Amino acid sequence: MFDILIQILDSTVRLSTPLLLACLAGLYSERSGVVDIGLEGKMLGAAFGAGAVGYITGSAWLGLLAGIGVACGLALIHGLASITNRGNQIVSGVAINFLAIGLTGLLGQTWFRQGGRTPALPEGGRFENIDLPFVDALSGVPVLGPIYSELLSGHNILVYVAFAAVPLTWWVLFRTRFGLRLRAVGENPAAVDTAGIGVIWLRYRAVVICGILCGIAGAYLSIAQSSGFIKEMTAGKGFIALAALIFAKWRPGNAMLACLLFGFLDAVAIRLQGQEIPGIGEVPVQFFQALPYILTVILLAGFIGKAIPPKTSGIPYLKERT
Amino acid sequence: MSAGQLPRWVDYGLIPVLNLAAAFLVSGLVVILIGENPIDAVKILLWGSLGYGEGVGFTLFFATNFIFTGLAVAVAFHAGMFNIGGEGQAYLGGLGVAMACLAMDQYVPWWVTLPFAVLGSALMGAAWAFIPAWLQARRGSHVVITTIMFNFIAASLMVYLLNNVLKKAGSMQSETRTFEDGGRLPFLNDIFPGFGFDYAPVNLSLFVALLACVLVWLLIWRTKLGFEIRSFGANPTAAVYAGISPVRTIIVTMLISGGLAGMMAINEIMGSQHRLLIDYVAGYGFVGIAVALMGRSHPVGIVLAAILFGMLYQGGAELSFEMPAITRDMIVVIQGLVILFAGALEYMFRPALIRLFASGTGPSAQAA
Numbered sequence: 144m145f146d147i148l149i150q151i152l153d154s155t156v157r158l159s160t161p162l163l164l165a166c167l168a169g170l171y172s173e174r175s176g177v178v179d180i181g182l183e184g185k186m187l188g189a190a191f192g193a194g195a196v197g198y199i200t201g202s203a204w205l206g207l208l209a210g211i212g213v214a215c216g217l218a219l220i221h222g223l224a225s226i227t228n229r230g231n232q233i234v235s236g237v238a239i240n241f242l243a244i245g246l247t248g249l250l251g252q253t254w255f256r257q258g259g260r261t262p263a264l265p266e267g268g269r270f271e272n273i274d275l276p277f278v279d280a281l282s283g284v285p286v287l288g289p290i291y292s293e294l295l296s297g298h299n300i301l302v303y304v305a306f307a308a309v310p311l312t313w314w315v316l317f318r319t320r321f322g323l324r325l326r327a328v329g330e331n332p333a334a335v336d337t338a339g340i341g342v343i344w345l346r347y348r349a350v351v352i353c354g355i356l357c358g359i360a361g362a363y364l365s366i367a368q369s370s371g372f373i374k375e376m377t378a379g380k381g382f383i384a385l386a387a388l389i390f391a392k393w394r395p396g397n398a399m400l401a402c403l404l405f406g407f408l409d410a411v412a413i414r415l416q417g418q419e420i421p422g423i424g425e426v427p428v429q430f431f432q433a434l435p436y437i438l439t440v441i442l443l444a445g446f447i448g449k450a451i452p453p454k455t456s457g458i459p460y461l462k463e464r465t
Numbered sequence: 466m467s468a469g470q471l472p473r474w475v476d477y478g479l480i481p482v483l484n485l486a487a488a489f490l491v492s493g494l495v496v497i498l499i500g501e502n503p504i505d506a507v508k509i510l511l512w513g514s515l516g517y518g519e520g521v522g523f524t525l526f527f528a529t530n531f532i533f534t535g536l537a538v539a540v541a542f543h544a545g546m547f548n549i550g551g552e553g554q555a556y557l558g559g560l561g562v563a564m565a566c567l568a569m570d571q572y573v574p575w576w577v578t579l580p581f582a583v584l585g586s587a588l589m590g591a592a593w594a595f596i597p598a599w600l601q602a603r604r605g606s607h608v609v610i611t612t613i614m615f616n617f618i619a620a621s622l623m624v625y626l627l628n629n630v631l632k633k634a635g636s637m638q639s640e641t642r643t644f645e646d647g648g649r650l651p652f653l654n655d656i657f658p659g660f661g662f663d664y665a666p667v668n669l670s671l672f673v674a675l676l677a678c679v680l681v682w683l684l685i686w687r688t689k690l691g692f693e694i695r696s697f698g699a700n701p702t703a704a705v706y707a708g709i710s711p712v713r714t715i716i717v718t719m720l721i722s723g724g725l726a727g728m729m730a731i732n733e734i735m736g737s738q739h740r741l742l743i744d745y746v747a748g749y750g751f752v753g754i755a756v757a758l759m760g761r762s763h764p765v766g767i768v769l770a771a772i773l774f775g776m777l778y779q780g781g782a783e784l785s786f787e788m789p790a791i792t793r794d795m796i797v798v799i800q801g802l803v804i805l806f807a808g809a810l811e812y813m814f815r816p817a818l819i820r821l822f823a824s825g826t827g828p829s830a831q832a833a
Contacts, residue, residue, distance in 0.1 A: 180613065215636050224809035233609050235809030237754055241801030246495070248794030253499040259794075382613055389610060427629065433621035436614040440596070442604035452607075 145286075149293050151410050153168035156298065157368065159406030160305045161186065161288045161360045165384035166391065167305075167312050168356035174316065174393060175349030176329040178457040181221055182357055183381025189214040189361025191247040194261035194372030195254065197268040197365070206268060206366045207301075211358030217243065218354030229459035241383075248374055259374035261365070270299040270367040279336075291339045299456030301363045308356070312395040325349055329453035332460040342460045360384075387440035393453060405435040470819050476789055481761065481807065483814050488802040495798055499790050506784060506791060513783025514776035520783070522654065522665020528768075528775030529667070529732045532674040534753025535771055536681050537590075537726035539762035541608075545698035546717040550612025551595060551726040552750030553802030554590040558727025560623070561585030562734045563631070563641055563741035566648030568695075573647050575735075582735050583673065583728060590727015591720040593619060598719030602712040608719070616750075629742055640742035650736045668736035677725060678764035684721070694718050726750060748797075755800050758808040774800070 165182045172179040191215035197206025216240050224235035251259040275296035282292040316322035324345055328335045332342045364380075365372040383405055390404075391397035412431030419425050471480075493503035514524045541548035548554075558766045565581040597611035627639040650669040654662035658723040685691040697704040697714045705711055733745055752774055759773070760766030806813075 180609070195579055220805070224805065226810050227809050229641075230809035230811055231547075232809075233549070234754070234758065234804060237549070237751070238801050238805035241797055241804060242753070243801075245794045245797030245799075245801055249495070249499060249792055249798060252792050252794070253790055259792075379617060382617065385610070386614060427625050429621035429625040433618045436617045440600070440606075441610055441612050443604070443611060444600050445604050445606070 145289070146294050147414075149289050151407070153294050154410040154413070155403060155407040156294065156302060157406075159402045160302045161363050161368070161380055162387055162400040162405055163305045163399060164301075164308065164356050164360035164363065164367065165381055166387045166402050167308055168353040168360065169385060169388045169395060169397065170316075170391075170395065170398060171349045171356070172353040173456050174329045174453055175325050175346045176332060176453055176455040176458065176460070177221070177225055177346055177350055177353075178234060178236070179221065179350075179353060180382075180385060181217065181222065181239035181243075182353075182384050183377050183379065184236075184240035185214040185217045185354060185357035186361040186381050187240075187247055187285045187362065187375065187377045188217050188243040189358040190365040190376055191228055191243075191251060191261070191361075191372045192358075193362035194264070194365035195251075197253075197264050198371065200267045201265045203264075203270045203366055207270075207359065207362045210362035210365075211355050214358035214361060215351055215354035218357070222347050222350040225383045225459060226343055226350070229461060232457050232459075243374060247372070248458045251372065251374065261372040264366060264370045268366060269370055269442055270301055271365075272297050272299050273303075299363075299367045301359060301367045304359060305363075306399070309395050309399045316395065321348075326453075330456060332455055336460070336462060342462075346460075349381070360463045383435050386435050389452075390439050390442055392451070408434050471815070471822060475818060475822070477761070480811075480814060480818070481759070484806045485759065485803065487810075487813075488799070488806040491802050491806075492795075492799045495795070501788050501790055506788060509787045510776070510780030513778075513787075515779035518661030519663040519665045520779055521660070522662030522667040522736050523779040523782075524772065524775040525653075525671055526665055526667040526732070526737065526775070526798070527778040529671045529674045529736075530729050530749045531756045531771035531774045532678060532768060533729035533732070533765040534726055534750050535756030535760060536677055536753075536764065537722045537750075538753045538757035539760065539764075540681060540685070540694070540725060541697050541718060541722040542757060542762045543691075544694045544714060545701065546715065546718065546722075547609050548594065548612055548719065548722045548726070549609055549754065550594060550615050550723070550750075551729075551753045552746050552748070552810070553612070553616035554593045554723040554726035555729040555746045556616075556619045556623050557593040558586035558590040558730035559734050559741050559745060560590030560626070561587070561727060562730040564712045564813065566644045566735055567641060570645040570648030575647055575649055575651065578647050579650065579669075579731075579735075582731055586727040586730045587724035588727075590730075591724040593727070594719045594723025595716070595808045598723075599714045601719070602715040608715075610750075620744075624743060627741065631741065638742075641740050644681065644739045645736070648735060649739050650731070652736075666737035668732065670732035670736045673728070673731060675768070677728065678768055681725070682764045690717065701756040752800060753793055755807070759803060784789050 165186055169179050169182050189210035193210030195208040196209035197203055221235050221239055224230040225232040248259045251261060255261055278292045278296045282288045301355050316326060324335060328342055328345050364376055387398060387401040387405055390401040392400055408431050412428050415426060416428050488693065496503040496506050512747045514520050534555060537551050538548055562582045562585055565585040566578055593615060597608050597615055600606040600611050601608040631641045632639060633642045653667045654665065670694060685694065693709045693714055696707060697709055697711065701711060729749060734741055738745060756767055756770040756774055759770035777796050777799055781793055784791050785793050
């Protein structure tokens with residue numbers, strides 16, 4: 144029983160990682176007042192970029208860089224549309240999702256001719272799992288041993304990056320001048336402008352940070368969790384991350400808990416597929432798949448506390464000129 | 466950047482054309498990037514979609530779907546809301562059509578089933594839009610987020626229903642049984658053999674779609690409810706002062722929007738597939754966003770945009786056959802670019818045009 148629990152928690156960590164990275168990405172963007180429903184598209188684009196470059200160069204790090212580059216490019220399109228041109232941010236996000244699905248499929252087929260996949264990564268093209276120190280020595284210790292050697296150790300570097308990004312994000316947002324301004328620009332951009340701080344430049348920086356984190360999330364999917372890009376491999380993870388962001392009420396610590404919860408639901412669903420739960424019977428796997436969305440809707444309905452977004456999210460800032 | 470700085474024909478004619486041209490220009494660059502000739506691609510696309518009867522038939526078949534989903538998005542736009550849940554609402558609409566057809570197809574002819582199928586699809590689509598609408602109206606939770614969530618919930622629900630409840634006994638496929646003649650709309654090829662639509666599945670729903678366009682036009686521009694919807698969309702605060710109930714407007718608009726999205730199922734399920742199957746919506750709900758944006762939320766514009774997207778879908782299928790490098794994903798790219806340029810980057814060309822027109826017409830325009 145304990146072994147099964149450790150296994151489920153272990154896969155929870157693996158499944159939560161891309162959600163967490165994308166969720167934190169959305170957090171920076173939305174805290175600055177730029178709504179982003181294009182997380183899905185940016186992750187997908189990054190997964191493809193990482194898979195393609197990882198295959199060609201055989202270097203996971205170059206793959207990661209490429210993924211970040213693609214996601215930042217898409218993020219800048221979003222910025223151009225929603226910050227500079229003051230367009231509708233939802234529409235822009237929808238466009239980015241379509242562009243990512245279409246371009247990854249099209250270019251994947253043109254370059255690699257495997258139905259939109261990238262070929263399996265060569266040696267070194269993939270982020271390998273890392274064993275933390277003293278794993279062998281401690282694995283024999285009861286309870287704590289398996290937790291250390293199975294659950295905490297043996298993940299690839301991006302998993303640790305994702306979880307390290309949580310306190311880092313908290314520190315940046317709540318303990319630095321940049322973070323204070325970022326939060327202020329999402330609540331009251333006119334006040335920030337009056338203080339002589341550029342709203343546009345600040346929001347662009349938030350959007351680029353969002354791109355970087357989405358890039359890592361996408362790279363995780365294609366060159367860490369699996370060995371190559373598969374068509375439409377994000378499969379709605381960007382939207383689950385968005386749901387998690389709302390569930391977390393736009394706070395980094397909560398974001399980690401929400402992503403772990405949604406990852407856990409996913410892990411349980413995989414584990415329980417076709418199995419009976421004593422007393423309840425077989426729970427359809429679709430129920431677990433829908434649960435993150437259902438929980439988020441219930442939260443949005445205000446039945447579990449209230450999710451209040453940053454005040455000006457979605458509203459472009461227009462400096463009074465005329 | 467306010468209205469009135471440019472002549473009306475520039476605002477409503479030139480700018481949409483420029484935006485669309487930019488989208489197609491970038492699409493052409495993508496085609497060059499993958500090493501094909503964009504001019505040849507356009508030729509194949511035009512021939513494949515308009516060059517022969519069956520191609521036209523397929524174009525109109527796809528256009529029928531897009532008219533429904535485009536109208537759905539447009540009606541919500543008029544009230545200042547973004548219904549991104551057309552995909553899920555259409556999926557549920559399929560359930561409504563299938564229930565009507567499965568119950569009646571063995572006993573009555575299609576024209577008795579049709580009104581029930583229309584009603585079923587509209588009711589199920591509207592029902593799926595109701596919860597997000599209610600949450601927006603009463604709880605202030607943003608309809609964009611809730612409708613996205615409802616798309617995923619719909620997908621899970623329908624997979625469950627098709628696998629566990631509706632599946633034909635003893636079948637491995639996750640689909641219902643095939644409808645008898647009483648659950649099938651006549652193909653236009655059988656009604657008008659002269660057009661040579663051949664095997665194209667374009668069917669009577671095309672006329673249902675066009676009728677829906679007329680009704681939506683009447684609703685939005687000729688009724689009190691339509692006036693309320695437009696007022697609320699233009700300025701919710703002013704609308705409240707004018708005595709328009711925001712709760713009622715939001716909920717009624719979303720019900721109409723969801724109902725229209727659901728009616729897409731008449732074309733796909735009763736008109737073509739003749740059974741309910743997994744993932745039959747296949748992104749048509751999302752295409753509605755592009756269609757509504759391109760058609761400027763007006764029924765006439767939506768019909769034109771729907772035909773254009775119908776051409777892209779049908780011509781694109783032909784294109785992927787003739788030029789294997791250009792897979793069907795190219796259509797998704799074009800769709801994304803249209804949404805980007807006609808929607809999100811809507812104002813990109815405006816400042817330049819304002820400068821152009823201001824310098825051309827002298828000081829009177831400068832003052833504006």
